[in-house]
Every structure is written in C-alpha cells, then in structure tokens.
Amino acid sequence: MWKFFSGYAKIRVECSRPEGFVNCALQRGAELHNLKRSSRREFTAVVRSSGLAAVREAANECGAELQILKTGGTAFLLRSLLARPALTGGLAAAMLLMAFLSGRLIFVSAEGAEERIVLAAQELMENGLELRFSRAKALDRAELIERVSGLDPSIDLVRVEVDGVILRVHILTAEDGGSGEDARPASIYADRDCVIVSISASSGKPLVRAGDAVKKDQLLVSADISAESGGGERVHSEAEIIGEVARVLSVRVEPAAALPVPEGAASRFFAIELFGITLPRADKERGLAMEIKHKARLDCTFLPIFALDARSREFVIGTRKLLRKEMLAEARARLDAGIAAALPADALIVSKITELIWEEDGALTMSATVHTYEKIGTERYL
Amino acid sequence: MQKADVHESAAEGFPCIELYADSRAYVENHIGVIEFGESIVRLKTALGILRFEGAGLRIRNAEPKCMLIDGQIASITFEKGDQRHRGEQRSSLCGNFSPDMLK
Structure with a gap:
C-alpha cells in the first residue's frame, strides 16, 4: 500500500562494491527494500520516491551506475501529469465540467400524448420554464405539472421523472385510457x-x-x-x-396410417462414398430410398473412398398398420399439444389423469383429465 | 514492521536482534553493510561484525539504523577476529548462536 501512495522505483545498481553504495545511501537517509544480489557487482532494490534523490547522490559519490527499471505509485503519476500541463489541464477541465453538469438537467423530453401536445410541452419546458441546464434539485415539480396540464384540456395525467441528467414528462390523455375506463361501474x-x-x-x-x-x-x-x-x-x-378448473381432452388414433413406403420395383446403381458422404445421396424427401448391397474400399488411393453397389427404390404413399408403441407415442404427442393449446398462459396444473382405451377395431383412445388453478372472471360494464 | 520493546542495550548503541523462527531477523543499531548475498549477510555493529549464514537470504528492508533480513537462517555469529568490545557485553545474542539451539 505504501508503495502505491508514496511512489516507488525499482533500481539496478552496478558498481565495484555494492555494499559501499548501500551504506552511502543509508547514510543519506534513503531506505532500500528487497535487495537482490544478481551478481558480484550488481543488485536490484526498491526505493521510495522520496529517497530517490539520496540514492542518486550516493551513486554519484560511489561511482555507481544507477538505472531506474520501473516507477509506479501516485507520486510518479502526479509527476508525469505535471510534466504534461496540456493533458492535465484538459482532464481537470473535463472533471470540473462533469461536476458542474452532473447536478443539472441536460436532456428534457416529453412523451406519451399526441405530437401536438408533446411539442407544446417540450417548448414550454425548454423556453417557457427554461429547465434545460437548470439545477435538478431546484425543479418545482408541482409548477411543472400544473403548467403542462394547462396546455390542453384533454390532458388527464402528467407524471414527472428525473433520471440523472434527464427530465422526462409523461403525458396521459383521456383517449389513452388512463383512468376514465376504470371509473365505470x-x-x-x-x-x-x-x-x-x-x-x-x-x-x-x-x-x-x-x-x-x-x-x-x-x-x-x-x-x-x-x-x-x-x-x-x-x-x-x-x-x-382463483378457481380450480377441470378439463377433459381426448384423442383417437386409428390403427392404420398413410405413410411413405418403398415401392417394390428397384433399380441398381453404383455410388461413391467419400468421408462418409455418399454420392448420389439418398433423399427421402425426393422419394428415393437406397439399399447398399456391397461396399468396397478403393485401394488405389490413400483417401477413405468406397465404391458402393446399391439398389434404389422409390417411395410411394401407402397405408401401414401402426405398432402399438407408435400409436401410444402419436396419442401422447397429440394429447400434449391439445392440453398446451387449451390452457391459458397463467394456468397451474395441479393434477393430470390419463386413461387409455384400446377399441375393438384396434384404435386407441387416450383421454386426460386436467385440473388447473387459474384466474377466473371477466368484467362486464353496467 | 513494529518495533518491540527496545532493549536497554539497544538504547546504548549495541545491536539488538529479534529472531522470528529461522526465517526472519530484525537487527537494530547496525552501522553498515559489510557484505550481502544469498548465503551470507554481514553487518557492522558496535560489537563487531554480525554474520548471518543460510540460504536464500535477502535484505528485505534496509534503513539507516535497522535492517530486516529474511530467508532460511542457519546461523548467527559475531566475528571474534574483528571484535572491538567496549564496556560490558550485554547483548543476549553475543558469541556463537544457532537457531538449532532452540530446538
């Protein structure tokens, strides 16, 4: 800590007898810290900025070579600032300006109502009341609200907000639905x-x-x-x-569904696989399925290239009987989607009971009874 | 570093040594540095040359009257050859002393 406040310098001293230099510096009242002997003729140490002059004198007297390796701390910072008067003056002026402006209203804005009223309020605040660059503490809110409210009879509510150097005036008119609607029975x-x-x-x-x-x-x-x-x-x-609402939702999944299935007729073709990518590519969306019959690596190259003997089939839309597992998954997905769509956003599910019924025709009916806590009530004006 | 109670001998210009385990020594009333290095530090005192031997020795603080030495101190000795006793020898750490004696 003392190093930071008093300022310090790390020095390197080279002379025929470093001990003599140390004694010489100590006699002049200097304090040396962290003396490290790097060689017979050389050592490093840390001195306070106040002792640097004494160390310089000692170096002159002993014929030592003194080198300042590093400086730091407040004293050296101030010294470097004083050596640059333009920079220091600019910084001081900027700080004074910031101190002057920090307690004043620099930005004045009105918002919330139609443009005509906002412009009038802005004009009143800037030129009528001269609030720009005035002291924030001296702002008379009551007067400001009264003057702004008097600009137009449609103004219902004026709210003044001071946010640092910004003055915001929110203007609400009856058309904005501020308070008129709520007063109706x-x-x-x-x-x-x-x-x-x-x-x-x-x-x-x-x-x-x-x-x-x-x-x-x-x-x-x-x-x-x-x-x-x-x-x-x-x-x-x-x-x-808050009310507890019970909802019953059910879905029915038929045992057969229309699905893309590979056609019986097939055509044989050859393909190449490089780094796991097969060319030409099988593309279900385009209705092509590929079955690989044989796969062989091409030894003539070091790259992992394979030759494929494949068979392609086209997909056709056919009816396929679903497995029970597939029917259950389909029913669960449809039921969850239905529950998510039926519940309001603020509903809290407190219980959910699911029932499965396998019909005689092979269809599956899944029903869920969902109990939720949710906000109840709608307003009706008299 | 805070000074402890100053010994009577320290007030008279004789060296006073405070030893913290075998890693740090605080010397008051030295007259100057004779030699310093990683294995040896020799200080001139009113009772002669005070010799610290050990490993990784370093002068942590050097002030006109006081010195703080840290490192692995193996022994502290007064060099008899260069001794110039004046009056009664009252330092509690005169002659040969080793931290091992405390163990």
Missing part, C-alpha cells in the same frame, strides 16, 4: 365452470366464497354495493379470483 362474472379456490376483492361486493362451485356467466363480484353503503352506489369491481 362493472361487475365480474365467471368465464368458465370452476370451483373457487380464493377470492380477494378490492372493490365491489363478492357474492361467492372459496369452495363454492360456480357456473359460467355466474355473477362473482357485484358492482352494486348499495346494501353496504345504503345509497345505491355502483363501483368498478376489482378482484383477484
């Missing part, structure tokens, strides 16, 4: 059959409790709170309702 109805797991109403009158089985379109939270207040008042109902 609305009730909440069940959008599917379920059993209520939990209900938490922040406004409105809840008509069901946890454990109740409800049907689709049943009223869950009423906007009419007249019984509570006694004044026929209607509110916009807000509630978080």
Whole structure:
C-alpha cells in the first residue's frame, strides 16, 4: 500500500562494491527494500520516491551506475501529469465540467400524448420554464405539472421523472385510457365452470366464497354495493379470483396410417462414398430410398473412398398398420399439444389423469383429465 | 514492521536482534553493510561484525539504523577476529548462536 501512495522505483545498481553504495545511501537517509544480489557487482532494490534523490547522490559519490527499471505509485503519476500541463489541464477541465453538469438537467423530453401536445410541452419546458441546464434539485415539480396540464384540456395525467441528467414528462390523455375506463361501474362474472379456490376483492361486493362451485356467466363480484353503503352506489369491481378448473381432452388414433413406403420395383446403381458422404445421396424427401448391397474400399488411393453397389427404390404413399408403441407415442404427442393449446398462459396444473382405451377395431383412445388453478372472471360494464 | 520493546542495550548503541523462527531477523543499531548475498549477510555493529549464514537470504528492508533480513537462517555469529568490545557485553545474542539451539 505504501508503495502505491508514496511512489516507488525499482533500481539496478552496478558498481565495484555494492555494499559501499548501500551504506552511502543509508547514510543519506534513503531506505532500500528487497535487495537482490544478481551478481558480484550488481543488485536490484526498491526505493521510495522520496529517497530517490539520496540514492542518486550516493551513486554519484560511489561511482555507481544507477538505472531506474520501473516507477509506479501516485507520486510518479502526479509527476508525469505535471510534466504534461496540456493533458492535465484538459482532464481537470473535463472533471470540473462533469461536476458542474452532473447536478443539472441536460436532456428534457416529453412523451406519451399526441405530437401536438408533446411539442407544446417540450417548448414550454425548454423556453417557457427554461429547465434545460437548470439545477435538478431546484425543479418545482408541482409548477411543472400544473403548467403542462394547462396546455390542453384533454390532458388527464402528467407524471414527472428525473433520471440523472434527464427530465422526462409523461403525458396521459383521456383517449389513452388512463383512468376514465376504470371509473365505470362493472361487475365480474365467471368465464368458465370452476370451483373457487380464493377470492380477494378490492372493490365491489363478492357474492361467492372459496369452495363454492360456480357456473359460467355466474355473477362473482357485484358492482352494486348499495346494501353496504345504503345509497345505491355502483363501483368498478376489482378482484383477484382463483378457481380450480377441470378439463377433459381426448384423442383417437386409428390403427392404420398413410405413410411413405418403398415401392417394390428397384433399380441398381453404383455410388461413391467419400468421408462418409455418399454420392448420389439418398433423399427421402425426393422419394428415393437406397439399399447398399456391397461396399468396397478403393485401394488405389490413400483417401477413405468406397465404391458402393446399391439398389434404389422409390417411395410411394401407402397405408401401414401402426405398432402399438407408435400409436401410444402419436396419442401422447397429440394429447400434449391439445392440453398446451387449451390452457391459458397463467394456468397451474395441479393434477393430470390419463386413461387409455384400446377399441375393438384396434384404435386407441387416450383421454386426460386436467385440473388447473387459474384466474377466473371477466368484467362486464353496467 | 513494529518495533518491540527496545532493549536497554539497544538504547546504548549495541545491536539488538529479534529472531522470528529461522526465517526472519530484525537487527537494530547496525552501522553498515559489510557484505550481502544469498548465503551470507554481514553487518557492522558496535560489537563487531554480525554474520548471518543460510540460504536464500535477502535484505528485505534496509534503513539507516535497522535492517530486516529474511530467508532460511542457519546461523548467527559475531566475528571474534574483528571484535572491538567496549564496556560490558550485554547483548543476549553475543558469541556463537544457532537457531538449532532452540530446538
């Protein structure tokens, strides 16, 4: 640590008697550290920047050759900065400028409403209130909100946000759906059959409790709170309702399916395989299947080249009877895809029961009963 | 490095040696360096030449009055031939001393 703050220099000294140099330097008050003898006439050491002058004097007196191998630490950094006044001045000016600007609003922006209002608000902030380059702490938010709100009668809400040197003003109008829609009285109805797991109403009158089985379109939270207040008042109902929903999905897989099968007629051809690649290539998509009858390495070359005696067949679409394993895999894949499509994104699966029925005609019917916890309720305005 | 309690003899200009196991020695009141290398360090003191022998010896800190030596110290000796005793010899580490004696 002292090396960093006080500055240090690593030196190499060469003289006929290094011990004499060390004594000479010590007599002048220098401190030497990590003395390493590299040869009879030579050693290296570390000295503080404050002792470097004494070491230089000692070297002159003893006739030693002094070489500074490395310098470091704050003292040498400051010395090098002082040796470059232009750079130091520029850095100091930049730091002062940054310190001056860091507490001020450099960027002023308005957003959120239609362009006409945004431009007016921008003009007001820059030229009317002269907020650009003003001190952030001195910003009068109440005045700013009042002045911006007065620009247009359609402005519903103004939000001011200071983010470092950036001032952002968010303007919301009634057309943006800020608060007008939520004020209209609305009730909440069940959008599917379920059993209520939990209900938490922040406004409105809840008509069901946890454990109740409800049907689709049943009223869950009423906007009419007249019984509570006694004044026929209607509110916009807000509630978080979680219900357990049961769904049954089933798929049927027939025992036979249309699949590409190789045709009976075949044609013989020769091919070459090089580094595992066969030319010409078998291509199922183009309807070609290849059967290799014989494979022999070509000894005339060092490369792994094989000659193939092959037989090609064309694919035709035919009906093939599926194995039970294939039918099960097909049914599972279709059922999983159906469940994923039927469930809402926020649904939590709590149980899933799968049943298999092998029909007399060989078909497979797979059905799944899935129980989920999910948000229930849809708003209807009165 | 913190100085421990300064011995009475150190106050009078005699050398005071603090030995930390066999790897580090702190010498106060030396007069100068006679010789230093990886296997030997010789310091001039009021009681004569103080000789450290060992392996990988290195002067860690050299100050006008104090010296810190580290490395594998095998022996510490006062060279009798060059001794110039002045007054009573009160250093606890005068004469031949070896860290092996502690074992």
